[in-house]
Amino acid sequence: MQTDPRIEQTHEQAQGGERILFVLKTKGAMTAQHLASRLGVSVVAVRKQLARLESEGMTTYREMTEGRGRPERLWRLTPEGHERFPDSHSELTLELISAVRSVFGEAGLDRLIAAREETARKLYGDAIPHGESLESRVETLARLRQREGYMAEVTDLGDGALLLAENHCPICAAATACQGFCRSELAVFRAVLGDSVSVTRTDHVLAGARRCAYRIEPASGKGTAN
Template sequence: MADRTRTRLLNALKSSGPQTAADLAAGLDVTTVAVRQHLDGLNRENLVDFEDLKGAVGRPKRVWALTAAGHQQFPDNHSNLILGLLNGMSEIFGDEGLDKLIAHREAQSRKSYQKALSAVQDLPGKLDVLADLRNQEGYMADVVDEGDAYLLIENHCSICAAATACQGFCRSELNLFKEVLGPEVSVERTEHQLSGGRRCVYRIEPRA
């Protein structure tokens, strides 16, 4: 029974993204105490991790999510296909071919993002739209207001296999954010999954 609950917890976090223990308990029809015990065990195995999110009132809300090791519990033939295609392109067209592919992807994303952001004037609104766009692409994104800056947090990298094979994809995404948010703000990546971080975090603040 314990192994079954553990598997259901991992599946729930994979399919629905970060959740509180209470949300998981309600979805799985088990007690919150039991869910917390399993989450603590999964946390010790580095399969899940948590973040305490501040609310307007009351104590912070603890939200649980899969770690990179947790995501690896699920078969990913899609990643194997991507790696094979990238390696083949590199062998056939060399680094120049890969650079052209990355530039093409960046241009497509820039056009789509700029269109979505064009109707929004203020930075918080732009970031909310950007997070929604990233969530549609599977990045599990959220925006946190730090007072003097904003954090765009991505708890999952939906192009992890490609980015692992070619760091140019990560550089491209950082450039993309800078371009679509405009020269009035600075964008700095402060946490990076491929550098050992649990997530990717971008610090975004208005320029003086």
């Protein structure tokens, strides 16, 4: 039985749109030309998809002028677009945080975060290869975070430092309600990578950045703790 061409076209459009949303989520704002180059499709196809996504409230743009040329549109996700990559069980998480605060107070919530931190330290500590290069250890940490839904990736900054970027926060609702979760995660990274390593948070979703990112380098580097 033949498939209706209209159904196939709709499916292809949906897939194309999801790919664009994913690239904008993980790489940040970019022009249609850059999107087309990254996806390996025509600029016309990308612009058509962006127009559809804009009409659905998923993307928006700002005009960017360089030199004397025509302004280019720099496309990014809207809050609705970011919601396509949802928080994990956010409503239940917020209810639990509220309940712990109500019954046990801030001290009880601190104990809960400390217990979660200790579990993460053991899990990551057992998985990260001690004695290996810093790059190998950070790559392993990124893979662990990737499995947990953080869309993590590592970039060599070329100055002896690595950047661990987390393009999505699956516990954003919890972190917004209690920033102790963010402090705990930074402490975990520092603990499992060792005293000889400096870990500095350079981007923070709760401070308005599109992602969380960490500069990781030998402790002799010039990092400033956040």
